[in-house]
Amino acid sequence: MSTGDRQQRETTRDRRRAELREFLRSRREKLTPAAVGLPEAGRRRTPGLRREEVAVLAGVGVSWYTWLEQGRDIKVSDEVLDAVARALLLDETERAHLYRLAGLNPPQRQAAPSVPASxxxxxxxxxxxxxxxxxxxxxxxxxxxxxxxxxxxxxxxxxxxxxxxxxxxxxxxxxxxxxxxxxxxxxxxxxxxxxxxxxxxxxxxxxxxxxxxxxxxxxxxxxxxxxxxxxxxxxxxxxxxxxxxxxxxxxxxxxxxxxxxxxxxxxxxxxxxxxxxxxxxxxxxxxxxxxx
CATH class of the missing domain: 3.30.450.180 (Beta-Lactamase)
Incomplete structure (x- = not known):
């Protein structure tokens, strides 16, 4: 691999990690504790859920989720990404987007049954x-x-x-x-x-x-x-x-x-x-x- 190709790959990876960081943060900040079944715990300094709460909902370590949201170079699996997607109440399009930003191919969408044209x-x-x-x-x-x-x-x-x-x-x-x-x-x-x-x-x-x-x-x-x-x-x-x-x-x-x-x-x-x-x-x- 040439130096130029290596630099381009690193640039692409850095951009993807930056997008992952902003995407996860924005989804987390859109949610309220009540929306995910958590009790309100007084006034919050920042909107939305805390990272610790997302980690608990997803069943992953707080440090690991923090690293994921920071865009660090960590290994992720389909199962863990699905757990994070459920914790953040992501829809199917957002879930696929999360997969791509994490460097994985999104799961095949479930085919819809044959339906008459709308x-x-x-x-x-x-x-x-x-x-x-x-x-x-x-x-x-x-x-x-x-x-x-x-x-x-x-x-x-x-x-x-x-x-x-x-x-x-x-x-x-x-x-x-x-x-x-x-x-x-x-x-x-x-x-x-x-x-x-x-x-x-x-x-x-x-x-x-x-x-x-x-x-x-x-x-x-x-x-x-x-x-x-x-x-x-x-x-x-x-x-x-x-x-x-x-x-x-x-x-x-x-x-x-x-x-x-x-x-x-x-x-x-x-x-x-x-x-x-x-x-x-x-x-x-x-x-x-x-x-x-």
């Missing part, structure tokens, strides 16, 4: 028209699809899962110019997502069922490739509009862990935007989207 998300999909957009849950089930996505990508009423549709929807396959090239990436992306939830049997069920009806998926799944993609290019040969090329971007929905919003934008200088507008305006009702 009204604000429904409005977002509607506003995104005439560009395609949809929301999928952790198993790649559609929870909302705007009309443009159905028209452009060939999704029908029987399409309920993004992965299953990719490998079994004949119309979808015909429309996608680069299906053969994209298929390995799709299978690898689903395997990477499955690894995030090793205790969820639904991933295995979906993969097992799909291997029985799609030889292509069975072959790709047997490779055990894994990959993560936040953007992708989708080229569609639409029977009415002709060639359209989109850039798809996946946005995680923090309020619904495991769910993603997928937005499609026409690629510049391909004529896609014009063809898309003409296609959607030519439909009955124009570009007014329908949501499912």
């Amino acid at each position: 009204p604000p998300l429904q409005r977002l999909l509607a506003t995104w028209a005439p560009r395609p957009a949809y929301i999928r849950d952790r198993h790649w089930n559609f929870t909302a699809v705007n009309d443009a996505a159905r028209v452009v990508f060939g999704y029908g009423d029987t399409d309920h899962n993004c992965l299953v549709s990719f490998f079994t929807n004949a119309r979808f396959r015909v429309l996608h110019q680069q299906w053969d090239r994209i298929a390995p990436e799709v299978a690898a992306g689903f395997r990477a997502d499955a690894a995030r939830y090793p205790e969820d049997p639904e991933f295995d069920r979906l993969a097992r069922d799909l291997t029985l009806v799609s030889p292509e998926f069975a072959e790709l799944w047997a490779r055990h490739d894994a990959a993560e993609h936040t953007t992708a290019i989708k080229a569609v040969e639409h029977p009415v509009a002709g060639t359209m090329i989109f850039e798809a971007t996946l946005f995680p929905l923090p309020e619904f862990p495991g769910h993603h919003l997928v937005l499609h934008n026409p690629v510049a200088d391909t004529g896609t935007g014009t063809r898309l507008d003409e296609l959607m305006h030519a439909r009955p009702g124009g570009v007014t989207p329908t949501m499912n």
Whole structure:
């Protein structure tokens, strides 16, 4: 490691420790004894809880907690950080922040069950028209699809899962110019997502069922490739509009862990935007989207 790299690492570590110190102090000072079930002990010179009280609530030594809040170079474990997070009544986002400031990877957030898109998300999909957009849950089930996505990508009423549709929807396959090239990436992306939830049997069920009806998926799944993609290019040969090329971007929905919003934008200088507008305006009702 070069001297410059070492200095940069030390600078980053010092900045992280300073953030840890201020974060813990600010969370401690926001709490009152009553908020954590402690008796009031007369007038306090400083707001919030004392370090000693946090240590007692977390079940750690006073000196150790003091060193942690001072940002000293001490070893920490997941269990102890969780105890501190509970003592300070941190929410899930604050708990993850504490982990990162302490130099640890935060625990995987518990995936939310599949839920219908909320009204604000429904409005977002509607506003995104005439560009395609949809929301999928952790198993790649559609929870909302705007009309443009159905028209452009060939999704029908029987399409309920993004992965299953990719490998079994004949119309979808015909429309996608680069299906053969994209298929390995799709299978690898689903395997990477499955690894995030090793205790969820639904991933295995979906993969097992799909291997029985799609030889292509069975072959790709047997490779055990894994990959993560936040953007992708989708080229569609639409029977009415002709060639359209989109850039798809996946946005995680923090309020619904495991769910993603997928937005499609026409690629510049391909004529896609014009063809898309003409296609959607030519439909009955124009570009007014329908949501499912």
